Amino acid sequence: MSRESPHPLVDVYETEKPRFLGFVRRRLQDLAHLDEEDIVADVFSSLWAKADLLGEVENLVAYIYGALSHRIQDALRQRATARRDDGSEADDLPDPSSDVEAAMVNHQLRERLNSALQALSQPERAVWVATELHGQGFRELAEQWNTPIGTLLSRKSRASARLRILLNDYQP
Secondary structure, three states, X not given: OOOOOOOHHHHHHHHHHHHHHHHHHHHOOOOOOOOHHHHHHHHHHHHHHOHHHHOOOOOHHHHHHHHHHHHHXXXXXXXXXXXXXXXXXXXXXXXXXXXXXXXXXXXXXXHHHHHHHHOOOHHHHHHHXXXXXXXXXXXXXXXXXXXXXXXXXXXXXXXXXXXXXHHOOOOO
16 A cells, blocks of 8 residues: 655655755855855755646646755855955955956856847746846736746756756866
8 A cells, every 4th residue: 555645845845855965065165164064955945835836837747846956056156246245355355347357257158148049949948037137936927928837947958968968168
């Protein structure tokens, strides 16, 4: 008699947790103040809050790895911001507004991204821009565009994969 779990997210958590922890641990080698257990728990807590949307996700494990990557990036950004806020490394950072070379690199990157975005199909470009640049959520877009969330997730996934390929060789 097998026990059926209440949600696929629970099954994934129970079977993949050691791999998720290893994934986070490898990326946090330099950040001793962060705990991989906390990050995995934070991501799963966030996913559980939107568990009703996860039924639309084709590959739940891959989606979770992506969420873990984003949470790690957030932690890295928070650490960098905290350093600047307390002034400990502020003197080491150049003023971006006075750095002509940085402005040129930023301009080149924007040009390259705009060009890559134009290579996407209109539906893929629209969902990528709406979520990544305008911060809109999939549920909000699904209602506005009268499009299933799963379709939007698929378009975003295809767009992101294509952009990675198109921007892979970018060297500032």
